[in-house]
């Protein structure tokens with residue numbers, strides 16, 4: 112970027128061409144062009160001509176204002192770009208938005224607005240000024256749209272160079288003139304506004320050349336385009352739309368889940384984030400050292416189950432999100448072993464990249480070329496990890512991501528590809544990368560061996576005092592809530608508070624589980640039963656298990672727990688009903704299904720119709736301490752049960768034209784799923800029946816063959832409605848491999 116700088120003689124001259132990382136602070140001018148001959152060009156400045164041109168005055172004004180604001184450099188589009196150089200012009204067109212955004216100050220020179228009123232006749236002058244401002248040509252031109260939106264500080268000046276106000280002070284006027292939402296004027300990320308809405312801001316604006324309307328939108332849409340030849344000008348808008356459509360398709364295919372929604376769901380499932388219980392981290396010395404880059408850009412937060420790592424990371428994200436947009440980007444991922452969509456290294460990379468391109472869409476350029484060759488397969492085939500890690504490292508080298516924060520919660524819950532993920536994290540937390548990482552995990556030696564020396568460590572056990580204080584805040588909050596809802600008197604409230612404080616041992620989860628159980632105990636029984644809750648997570652799980660053993664529904668509870676522990680993604684209540692063979696009369700009765708889940712102690716929780724383990728440690732407990740009871744025929748037996756149940760459920764549901772639409776060729780975009788979805792109970796089975804067959808290790812595909820013979824097309828139709836045909840093809844390929852291996856074994 113070439114800037115202007117004052118000389119000793121009071122005039123100004125061009126500087127060298129700065130590379131991005133070296134650009135000093137500068138001011139920038141926004142104006143409308145007069146007749147071309149009157150504007151000062153790059154050539155004029157090189158040749159020392161142009162002082163007599165009318166355009167010289169506004170450059171001088173910009174220089175004076177920059178000096179007033181203690182800025183040594185300034186930039187003016189008429190003379191800082193050598194338009195005779197094609198490569199430079201192309202670079203400038205694609206960089207203009209960023210240059211306006213990075214400017215410390217932007218001065219808008221309104222050549223058709225006179226100074227605001229002073230002294231006598233102020234009121235009538237004010238009206239004249241008002242109407243000149245509203246009618247100013249500056250608001251009708253194409254390029255000035257990005258000059259209004261991109262910079263943080265925009266000040267308006269009259270023809271005489273007097274200050275009229277800044278973007279914030281004149282916000283009401285500007286909003287009225289342009290119809291641009293106030294949030295966008297206040298600097299909200301433009302990616303929050305739809306592409307169509309952003310196009311609409313340009314609708315009534317003009318540019319000298321039609322093609323400039325396209326170029327002036329590039330930054331606003333955060334897209335890069337090569338310069339078009341004159342012959343291509345007529346199709347410029349079409350090309351821009353096409354580039355945007357291609358980009359959107361690529362991002363859609365990249366998105367597996369939205370980590371932002373996962374975070375909301377996890378926070379909600381865990382009962383909401385309590386501010387007082389995580390704020391200690393902000394003042395923690397290791398955290399501060401990491402923030403100040405003193406030891407390592409990689410912070411590893413480690414602690415035992417239920418110590419509050421996930422919620423702590425939610426809190427850290429909340430704090431980091433308070434940074435101004437564009438100061439740094441923030442991308443995160445919450446890993447959950449219980450959900451096959453978010454429990455592996457490839458999904459983690461997809462999530463992190465998705466969040467980055469969502470905030471900075473032009474980063475898609477690092478993916479687009481490969482995606483244009485391979486389509487969605489790029490993110491899904493056997494080489495997906497390699498392709499994605501290459502894309503990820505390229506993206507992280509982009510200077511625009513300097514100081515970006517990357518966060519992964521639950522490395523111990525990354526079931527596939529943990530080792531390669533750790534390598535990548537360590538690699539990208541060193542020079543030349545300038546991103547900062549926060550990762551969390553349990554105290555697992557396999558993770559410790561890799562991260563211990565490569566990161567700044569923050570152990571929750573070594574910060575026991577802060578964690579205990581945070582747990583106490585959590586206890587007080589939970590007990591107060593219980594006391595209010597269950598109308599405890601002071602004696603009961605104090606007894607609960609005492610028992611929890613004495614036994615929590617710095618473990619949030621223990622408190623959460625006990626409070627969950629206290630909900631079900633009547634007020635009058637609390638004083639006698641509060642001591643039934645032993646300290647320690649495992650002891651609490653033992654107690655829950657004993658309650659199931661003593662209940663009349665032991666068999667049903669075991670089948671449900673086994674199923675929820677084995678499924679590849681959380682199932683809904685109606686899917687559960689169809690998969691564990693619950694009595695037909697209640698399979699549609701949500702309240703009864705919910706009651707059945709309650710029989711499983713506090714191991715399970717239902718959120719938004721989906722069933723989850725209350726915590727990963729509950730599932731771990733079942734696998735380590737109750738595996739023989741829950742899985743009498745081993746895990747393979749449960750896989751086989753789910754497979755066989757799926758083969759019963761699907762034929763009952765799937766049929767030709769399952770939604771009774773009659774018309775062939777019905778577009779999926781026009782389709783609205785009915786409230787009573789005929790596929791509801793069979794969705795899980797359609798997606799995963801083959802995976803369960805494969806994992807059951809049962810050496811015959813006879814049942815599968817019979818099902819496919821009768822229902823292959825029905826199944827494909829159902830997958831089509833679910834938008835999961837490619838998953839079906841992947842499943843068929845794995846069935847084929849499975850049958851092949853099985854037949855060799857026979």
Ligand SMILES: Nc1ncnc2c1ncn2[C@@H]1O[C@H](COP(=O)(O)OP(=O)(O)OP(=O)(O)O)[C@@H](O)[C@H]1O
Pocket residue numbers: 381382383384385386388389414415416417418419420421422423426521552553585619620623726727728
């Ligand atoms: N700041 C907080 N606000 C509200 N609830 C919290 C907070 N911290 C912890 N909890 C409660 O404690 C429980 C356990 O916390 P969390 O899941 O964060 O532990 P964890 O250390 O990530 O466990 P694990 O390593 O086993 O996954 C949560 O389900 C929630 O109920």
